[in-house]
Structures are given as structure tokens and as C-alpha cells.
Amino acid sequence: xxxxxxxxxGLAAFLLAAFLLLRIMPGDPAELRLQRQDLGGAQLRVEMQxxxxxxxxxxxxxxxxxxxxxxxxxxxxxxxxxxxAAELTRRxxxxxxxxxxxxxxxxxxxxxxxxxxxxxxxxxxxxxxxxAVAGQxxxxxxxxxxxxxxxxxxxxxxRPLTGPPAERLLLPVLVVAFFAxxxxxxxxxxxxxxxxxAPFFTAALTKGLGRSQALRRHGGGHAMLAVxxxxxxxxxxxxxxxxxxxxxFGLPGLSVFVVEGLRNRDYPLLQAFLLIAGLWILLAxxxxxxxxxxxxxxxxxxx
Amino acid sequence: xxxxxCLAAFVVLLAGLATxxxxxxxxxxxxxxxxxxxxxxxxxxxxxxxxxxxxxxxxGAGRTLxxxxxxxxxxxxxxxxLGLAAPVLGGGARRLLLDLASLLLVLPRLLLALAxxxxxxxxxxxxxxxxxxATTAHHTLLTAALADAVLREPYWxxxxxxxxxxxxxxxxxxxxxxxxxxxxxxxxxxxxIVVAYSELTFIGLGADSSAPDWGTMIWDYRLxxxxxxxxxxxxxxxxxxxxxxLHLAFxxxxxxxxxxxxxxxxx
Numbered sequence: 001x002x003x004x005x006x007x008x009x010g011l012a013a014f015l016l017a018a019f020l021l022l023r024i025m026p027g028d029p030a031e032l033r034l035q036r037q038d039l040g041g042a043q044l045r046v047e048m049q050x051x052x053x054x055x056x057x058x059x060x061x062x063x064x065x066x067x068x069x070x071x072x073x074x075x076x077x078x079x080x081x082x083x084x085a086a087e088l089t090r091r092x093x094x095x096x097x098x099x100x101x102x103x104x105x106x107x108x109x110x111x112x113x114x115x116x117x118x119x120x121x122x123x124x125x126x127x128x129x130x131x132a133v134a135g136q137x138x139x140x141x142x143x144x145x146x147x148x149x150x151x152x153x154x155x156x157x158x159r160p161l162t163g164p165p166a167e168r169l170l171l172p173v174l175v176v177a178f179f180a181x182x183x184x185x186x187x188x189x190x191x192x193x194x195x196x197x198a199p200f201f202t203a204a205l206t207k208g209l210g211r212s213q214a215l216r217r218h219g220g221g222h223a224m225l226a227v228x229x230x231x232x233x234x235x236x237x238x239x240x241x242x243x244x245x246x247x248x249f250g251l252p253g254l255s256v257f258v259v260e261g262l263r264n265r266d267y268p269l270l271q272a273f274l275l276i277a278g279l280w281i282l283l284a285x286x287x288x289x290x291x292x293x294x295x296x297x298x299x300x301x302x303x
Numbered sequence: 304x305x306x307x308x309c310l311a312a313f314v315v316l317l318a319g320l321a322t323x324x325x326x327x328x329x330x331x332x333x334x335x336x337x338x339x340x341x342x343x344x345x346x347x348x349x350x351x352x353x354x355x356x357x358x359x360x361x362x363g364a365g366r367t368l369x370x371x372x373x374x375x376x377x378x379x380x381x382x383x384x385l386g387l388a389a390p391v392l393g394g395g396a397r398r399l400l401l402d403l404a405s406l407l408l409v410l411p412r413l414l415l416a417l418a419x420x421x422x423x424x425x426x427x428x429x430x431x432x433x434x435x436x437a438t439t440a441h442h443t444l445l446t447a448a449l450a451d452a453v454l455r456e457p458y459w460x461x462x463x464x465x466x467x468x469x470x471x472x473x474x475x476x477x478x479x480x481x482x483x484x485x486x487x488x489x490x491x492x493x494x495x496i497v498v499a500y501s502e503l504t505f506i507g508l509g510a511d512s513s514a515p516d517w518g519t520m521i522w523d524y525r526l527x528x529x530x531x532x533x534x535x536x537x538x539x540x541x542x543x544x545x546x547x548x549l550h551l552a553f554x555x556x557x558x559x560x561x562x563x564x565x566x567x568x569x570x
Contacts, residue, residue, distance in 0.1 A: 137546035139498045141505045142539040149528040241411030281409050
């Protein structure tokens with residue numbers, strides 16, 4: 001309970017800081033919007049500022065926003081005047097599916113690869129390392145563009161731009177997974193190598209278990225904890241971090257929308273995004289820490 | 304290690320040389336030669352406007368190096384200073400600094416960098432500053448974690464009890480202890496910055512679309528992937544090679560392959 005209150009206060013402070021920082025950013029949303037419509041002039045600019053409400057004092061703008069939030073209204077986009085709540089709920093599933101689907105697939109492949117490379121080494125270890133290095137040195141859009149070219153353009157196996165949603169999601173999820181595999185595989189391997197040094201592992205071997213059997217049974221829990229530790233910081237990236245991939249594959253996701261909002265100085269959109277992302281992080285972290293507490297019942301120092 | 308260092312130095316030197324000299328004017332348009340394949344005159348061929356691909360790649364190399372240098376310098380300085388200050392100051396200041404850093408870490412890095420480039424612009428220097436700032440939180444947390452381990456050592460307590468000031472102690476005892484791990488981290492970070500800059504220019508918020516940045520080139524050339532994939536693959540390879548060289552130069556050699564199996568204790 002106490003932790004939830006602290007988290008809530010932290011989120012509120014974060015949003016307030018974001019609210020102020022956005023308005024310090026150079027660039028006037030009213031003027032940018034007029035520019036997009038090829039309009040200009042002081043008169044129009046003042047009118048547009050009045051319409052968007054950016055001519056009011058900061059405190060006034062803040063209270064308008066908070067009152068809206070209390071009514072469950074996220075406001076309207078500065079760029080299109082459309083209500084944000086509807087737009088965001090339409091776009092969120094796309095980004096979420098790409099981010100979480102990719103992370104989940106990456107984690108699964110990474111765990112299998114990590115186990116194999118700890119138990120047998122050889123090809124699996126080499127593959128794990130190759131994934132880890134490739135994830136560091138290749139840009140995600142590059143991998144996306146090449147996949148698009150080979151699978152969709154050259155061999156015409158999938159229709160990432162015109163197919164049904166599942167088909168459109170396939171390649172983006174693969175790209176995100178590609179970049180996630182290396183980290184997971186590495187951390188699983190490393191954890192299992194530590195487990196091999198532990199006395200309880202020797203005890204398991206003396207009981208007559210085979211190496212990989214012992215690793216699975218007695219190292220599995222440790223490996224899961226390590227995977228969760230790697231996963232937690234990446235969860236934040238599941239919403240809003242997939243802009244490049246969405247851009248290449250033409251997905252109507254949240255991340256590209258936010259990038260567009262950044263270009264237009266679309267304050268209500270960016271604020272709504274930060275609110276959603278913040279809530280998501282808090283929920284996800286809370287869930288992961290509960291999961292960790294359940295997986296790892298060893299007593300820990302009082303925090 | 305030395306071979307890897309030489310490899311990185313060689314690639315960086317090559318990129319530096321390429322910045323100073325290109326076979327052709329990277330901006331010269333020649334529509335008669337549009338999309339021409341590799342030839343003696345144009346070693347990598349030309350793009351859809353007949354510009355020499357090799358020359359454009361060369362200019363992009365210099366811009367990328369400038370960004371990486373600026374970002375690493377700024378990020379390392381700030382991160383090292385804040386990351387050492389937090390544990391040494393302790394108490395509320397430490398809490399505040401580290402909480403702030405982990406809060407910033409929550410934001411997707413690309414978005415943070417995009418927001419910062421919206422502030423500063425996307426010329427190489429300003430992009431470098433933005434990426435440096437965007438990575439500061441990461442550096443800070445790492446340095447703080449490394450420094451924390453030193454602070455638990457008895458020699459730190461001894462030095463402090465002998466009456467040395469905090470600053471002097473930090474310089475004498477913290478910095479050398481933190482340096483090796485921090486440098487390794489900086490190497491992987493250099494590779495990531497090369498990649499991140501290409502992503503920024505690929506998305507292209509506020510980028511100069513005529514400047515031959517590697518990301519911008521891939522954005523432009525992806526439309527010609529089916530006719531001449533070489534246009535897209537060449538800058539992609541350039542990014543990968545530069546990032547790999549930087550990554551390998553500092554990456555610690557890990558124990559690879561199968562460890563010797565523990566022998567079952569015989570009777």
C-alpha cells in the first residue's frame with residue numbers, strides 16, 4: 001500500500017515535470033500547425049493559440065488538463081483536433097503487440113539458447129554470442145528493411161503491408177525478438193555457469209542426475225530470476241520504443257504517433273503518452289516484483 | 304586485445320581519412336548515370352540521382368564519428384561525475400540522483416534522444432550532445448554501482464578516517480577502481496551510439512535530408528531495394544562494421560564454448 005502511494009506521487013511529479021518541460025521546448029504548436037496548412041501571419045497565429053489554449057497561463061493550462069483527466073478525458077490532439085482517448089486505444093494494441101510479442105518470443109528463444117549453450121556449448125554458445133553482438137551493432141531499421149526486402153519483396157512469402165493483422169505483425173515481432181534474444185541468452189548462460197559452481201549442483205550430480213537434467217531442475221529457477229531482471233528495464237520499451245519498426249512496416253502504432261506528436265509539439269498527445277507509459281511501467285514493475293517474490297522465497301534484507 | 308584495438312583504430316582511421324578525401328563530390332547530381340552499377344569511376348556505383356555512393360558513405364563516416372565522439376565525451380564526463388558524486392555524497396543527494404537517473408532510464412532511449420534533438424537540432428554536434436545526455440543516466444547508474452562496491456572496502460574507510468577530503472579520496476581511490484569496467488562499458492556504448500545516430504537520422508526529425516548520413520541514406524534508398532539493393536546494403540554494412548570494430552575493441556574476452564565438465568568424484 002505504502003509503495004503504491006509512493007509510486008503514485010512519483011508518477012505525479014514526473015508528469016508535472018514533463019508538462020513544464022514540454023512547454024519549455026522551443027517551437028509553438030499553433031505556428032507549426034499553421035505551417036502544415038501552408039498558412040501564416042500574426043492574426044491567424046493568435047487565433048490558433050486561442051483555439052488550442054496555449055495562450056493561457058501555465059497554471060490555467062495545467063488545471064484544464066487535470067480537470068480533464070479527472071473526468072477521464074485525455075483531451076484533443078493539437079494536430080488533428082480528434083479526441084486522444086479513442087485514437088490512443090486504437091493504436092496502443094499495435095505497439096503493445098509488437099513490443100510484448102517480440103520480447104516474449106525473444107525471451108523464449110533466448111532461454112532455450114542459453115540453456116543449450118550452458119549444457120552443451122558448441123553451436124548454441126556461438127549462436128547466442130552472435131545474436132548478442134548482432135543486437136549491439138545492427139540498427140533495427142536495417143534488419144527490418146532487409147527482412148522486408150527478402151521475405152516480402154524478393155520471395156513474396158508474407159504480405160506485411162496488406163495482409164491481415166497477424167500477418168502484418170509477424171515481421172515486426174521477429175525484428176524485436178531478434179534484438180532481444182542475445183541479452184536473454186547471455187544472462188541465462190551466465191547464471192547457469194554460476195549454478196554449476198554451487199555446492200547444491202554437485203549434490204544434484206551425486207544424486208545421479210545428468211548435467212542438463214540437473215541444470216534444468218536446479219538452475220531453472222535461477223535462470224528465470226535472471227531473465228526477469230533483464231526483462232524489467234526492457235518492459236518500458238514495449239510501449240513507445242518500437243517507432244522505427246512501426247515506421248518501416250507501416251503499422252498504425254502508438255510509437256510512430258508519439259514521434260509525430262513530438263514533431264508537431266502536440267502537448268496533449270505527449271502528456272497522454274507519458275501518463276500511459278508511466279502507469280504501464282508501474283504496473284509491470286509491480287507485477288514483476290510480485291513474480292520475483294513468488295519465484296524466490298529466500299528472505300531478503302528489509303528495504 | 305591488441306589486435307582488436309588495432310582493428311578499431313584501423314577502421315576509425317579509415318573513416319577519418321574518408322572524411323578528408325572523397326573520390327567525387329558527394330552532392331554532384333548526374334542523372335545520366337543514375338543507379339549505375341560499380342565501375343572503375345564509381346567504385347560502389349551511383350544512387351538514384353547519380354551521386355557517387357562511395358563519396359556519400361565517406362562523408363557519412365565523418366559525421367558519425369563526430370557524433371560518437373561528442374556523445375561519448377559528454378556522456379562519460381557527466382555520468383562519471385554524477386555517478387561518483389552520488390555514493391560519495393550519500394544520503395538524500397544520492398537517493399535523489401539515482402532515483403532521477405532510473406526514472407530517466409524508463410523512457411525509451413530513442414524517444415529521449417528524439418526529444419532532445421527537437422531541442423538542439425540534428426546537426427552532428429547537437430545530435431552528439433543529445434545522445435550524450437540521453438545516455439548519461441545509464442552511465443551514472445553504472446558508475447554508482449561500481450563505486451558502491453569500493454565504498455564498502457576497508458581501504459576507503461581507512462582513507463576517509465585518516466582525514467582525506469571526499470574529493471581527494473574519490474580521485475585517489477574511486478576513479479582508478481571504477482575505470483576498467485567503465486571503459487569496457489564505454490566501448491559497447493560507442494557502438495550503440497553509432498547505431499542510435501543512424502536511427503535518429505533514419506526517422507529524420509529535423510535532419511538535413513540532403514546531408515549524407517548513413518541513416519538518411521537508408522531511408523532514401525530503401526525505395527530502390529528491389530532494383531539495386533546495393534544502395535541500402537552499403538550504408539548498413541558501414542554502420543555494422545564501424546559498430547563492430549568499436550564493440551570488439553573494448554569487449555572483454557568471455558569464456559567461450561563448453562567449460563570442462565565437472566568430474567564426478569570417483570570412489
